[in-house]
Amino acid sequence: DTAVSQTPKYLVTQMGNDKSIKCEQNLGHDTMYWYKQDSKKFLKIMFSYNNKELIINETVPNRFSPKSPDKAHLNLHINSLELGDSAVYFCASSQALTGRQFGPGTRLLVL
Amino acid sequence: GENVEQHPSTLSVQEGDSAVIKCTYSDSASNYFPWYKQELGKGPQLIIDIRSNVGEKKDQRIAVTLNKTAKHFSLHITETQPEDSAVYFCAASINTGNQFYFGTGTSLTVIP
Numbered sequence: 001d002t003a004v005s006q007t008p009k010y011l012v013t014q015m016g017n018d019k020s021i022k023c024e025q026n027l028g029h030d031t032m033y034w035y036k037q038d039s040k041k042f043l044k045i046m047f048s049y050n051n052k053e054l055i056i057n058e059t060v061p062n063r064f065s066p067k068s069p070d071k072a073h074l075n076l077h078i079n080s081l082e083l084g085d086s087a088v089y090f091c092a093s094s095q096a097l098t099g100r101q102f103g104p105g106t107r108l109l110v111l
Numbered sequence: 112g113e114n115v116e117q118h119p120s121t122l123s124v125q126e127g128d129s130a131v132i133k134c135t136y137s138d139s140a141s142n143y144f145p146w147y148k149q150e151l152g153k154g155p156q157l158i159i160d161i162r163s164n165v166g167e168k169k170d171q172r173i174a175v176t177l178n179k180t181a182k183h184f185s186l187h188i189t190e191t192q193p194e195d196s197a198v199y200f201c202a203a204s205i206n207t208g209n210q211f212y213f214g215t216g217t218s219l220t221v222i223p
Binding site for chain 2 (some may be wrong): 004027040041042043045090092096099101102103105106
């Protein structure tokens with residue numbers, strides 16, 4: 001199936017730990033994104049990235065860093081996890097003139 | 112920057128009735144307006160979109176209308192079914208690029 005996939009689907013961890021969430025798209029899109037969805041369902045852009053440019057939302061703490069090994073992958077690494085990082089994280093991708101396609105989400109719970 | 116407002120935040124309708132969700136935007140340069148449906152435990156899914164060169168678009172039971180002058184666009188769902196229950200998000204962007212702004216979402220419940 002052509003899609004955006006994320007792993008893991010659920011992530012439960014302790015405060016202070018470092019964790020990564022992986023994202024892959026096989027749609028051939030040239031831009032990938034990470035979004036954070038809080039308990040009120042607000043979708044907040046964290047990063048957008050293509051092979052030319054990384055755009056960071058200035059409100060995102062520098063504990064969050066995207067890493068792109070190639071055009072089809074954009075992983076999210078989080079250092080020193082905090083309670084407030086608990087949320088659902090969505091990866092998405094798009095190509096010029098198309099809407100964004102989202103992955104299934106990673107539910108992060110920091111204890 | 113763009114400001115997208117979405118109303119109502121919650122909406123309950125009887126099965127078979129119509130549902131309408133409205134969004135307004137502030138940046139007249141916005142020219143692409145997608146709608147997403149997010150079912151429980153899943154990611155947002157693009158269900159319909161409209162570009163600024165058209166005023167209305169239909170796909171079976173869903174339709175979107177756009178009023179560029181008033182800077183508002185609406186999602187219309189006719190003959191609602193229980194499986195239409197979800198959170199719906201509107202968005203406004205310029206050429207689907209990085210300037211892409213979501214509304215705050217509408218939780219739709221269709222009562223059987």
